[in-house]
Every structure is written in structure tokens, then in C-alpha cells.
Amino acid sequence: MQLKKKGLLIVLSGPSGVGKGTVRKALFAQKDVNFQYSISVTTRTPREGEKDGVDYFFKTREQFEQMIKENKLLEWAEYVGNYYGTPVEYVEKTLAEGKDVFLEIEVQGALQVKKAFPDGLFIFLLPPSLEELKNRIVTRGTESADLINNRMKKAKEEIDMMDYYDYVVVNDEVNLACEKIKAIVTAEHCRRERVAQMYKKFLEVES
Numbered sequence: 001m002q003l004k005k006k007g008l009l010i011v012l013s014g015p016s017g018v019g020k021g022t023v024r025k026a027l028f029a030q031k032d033v034n035f036q037y038s039i040s041v042t043t044r045t046p047r048e049g050e051k052d053g054v055d056y057f058f059k060t061r062e063q064f065e066q067m068i069k070e071n072k073l074l075e076w077a078e079y080v081g082n083y084y085g086t087p088v089e090y091v092e093k094t095l096a097e098g099k100d101v102f103l104e105i106e107v108q109g110a111l112q113v114k115k116a117f118p119d120g121l122f123i124f125l126l127p128p129s130l131e132e133l134k135n136r137i138v139t140r141g142t143e144s145a146d147l148i149n150n151r152m153k154k155a156k157e158e159i160d161m162m163d164y165y166d167y168v169v170v171n172d173e174v175n176l177a178c179e180k181i182k183a184i185v186t187a188e189h190c191r192r193e194r195v196a197q198m199y200k201k202f203l204e205v206e207s
């Protein structure tokens with residue numbers, strides 16, 4: 001058992017358009033939320049309004065491949081033609097400081113994180129229906145018709161993976177989804193605290 005309390009690694013996944021970004025921004029706008037957001041690296045072109053170092057670190061494929069070679073990524077995946085990855089240094093440093101880290105990543109990456117951090121907290125965000133998912137992607141208006149179809153195909157594969165997650169949260173209403181995520185994190189902290197206390201007590205009895 002670790003003596004120094006480490007932060008909790010929280011992973012949020014879900015199909016494109018379900019509202020991960022919206023829910024994440026709503027969560028981080030709340031004063032009682034102390035998670036640290038891990039900014040990912042991507043080779044995707046920035047969307048209108050996106051800023052380098054805020055939404056993503058935007059890199060070329062060559063730069064990204066160099067980061068893979070240098071083991072600078074905790075996990076990475078190719079998603080609809082672009083690379084996405086999590087810088088490892090920030091995650092390890094922040095967890096070691098006892099702070100909770102929040103990753104918003106797709107399922108292939110989440111499975112890699114689960115191998116490296118089996119005690120992470122894995123949450124899957126589900127749309128109320130596939131029809132509503134398509135509606136949201138179309139309404140967002142950032143993808144061409146081709147890309148929307150690719151993302152819908154991918155969405156069905158992704159939803160098949162929700163079994164690997166600890167919790168499933170339906171994003172029917174943004175504030176409600178945020179409340180559910182906060183409740184899950186609080187409950188997980190309490191559970192870990194209880195286990196740590198029992199373990200401590202057990203050691204006292206043994207010695």
C-alpha cells in the first residue's frame with residue numbers, strides 16, 4: 001500500500017458527438033470540481049475557435065511519431081485518420097502530487113490506460129439513442145457528410161466496448177450528466193479511503 005496518497009485517474013470516453021467535450025467543459029466550469037484536465041496531442045486540424053495548448057497540442061504526424069518513439073505518450077490511437085495521445089509526464093506528475101487527473105479519450109486509448117492504471121476510474125458517456133447521437137453530430141456542424149458517416153460507424157463499435165468501463169452515464173441533460181460524474185468520483189474517493197483505513201487497522205492488529 002502506498003504511503004503518499006496519489007490522485008485518482010478519471011477516464012471519460014464515449015462516441016463522437018455524445019457530448020464529452022460539452023460535459024467536460026461544464027464540469028470544469030464548476031467551482032467544486034478539482035480535477036486537472038490532461039490536454040491531449042493530436043494531428044487533427046484545429047476546428048474554428050480551438051487553441052493550441054488549450055484544446056489540444058496540435059502536431060504534425062512526424063512530430064507525433066517522434067513522441068511515440070521517445071515514449072512520451074501514456075497511450076495513443078489513430079481515430080478517423082488522425083493520431084491522438086496523452087502526454088505521460090503531466091499525468092504521472094499530477095497524480096503524484098495527489099491531484100485527480102481527467103482524461104477525455106476514445107476507447108482504444110482507454111483500454112491502454114486501463115492496462116497501465118488498472119485502478120483508474122473508467123466512465124462511459126452514452127447518448128440517449130443513436131438517432132440523438134447523429135442529431136448532435138449534425139447540429140454541431142463541424143464534420144462533412146462523409147466524416148459523419150465514419151463517426152456513426154465508429155460510434156456503434158465504441159458502444160460495444162462500454163462493458164470495459166466501471167460506470168455508464170447517459171448524457172440526456174448536460175448538468176445531470178455532470179452531477180452523476182461528480183457523484184461517482186466522490187463515491188470512489190470514499191470507497192478508497194475506507195479500504196485504506198481498513199488496511200491500516202488490519203496492519204495494527206497484526207503487529
Ligand SMILES: Nc1nc2c(ncn2[C@@H]2O[C@H](COP(=O)(O)OP(=O)(O)O)[C@@H](O)[C@H]2O)c(=O)[nH]1
Binds near residue numbers: 014044075084109
Ligand atoms: N486515445 C485518445 N483519444 C483521444 C485523445 N484526445 C481526444 N481523444 C478522442 O479522440 C476522439 C476524436 O476527438 P475530436 O477530433 O476532438 O472530436 P470529438 O469526437 O468531437 O471529440 C474523441 O473520442 C476524443 O475523446 C487522446 O489523448 N487519446
Ligand SMILES: Nc1ncnc2c1ncn2[C@@H]1O[C@H](COP(=O)(O)OP(=O)(O)O)[C@@H](O)[C@H]1O
Binds near residue numbers: 171173
Ligand atoms: N445533453 C445534451 N443535450 C443536447 N445536446 C448536447 C448535449 N450534450 C452535448 N450536446 C451537443 O452535441 C454536440 C456534440 O457535443 P460535443 O461535446 O462536441 O461531443 P463530443 O466531444 O463527444 O464529440 C454539440 O453541438 C453539443 O452542443
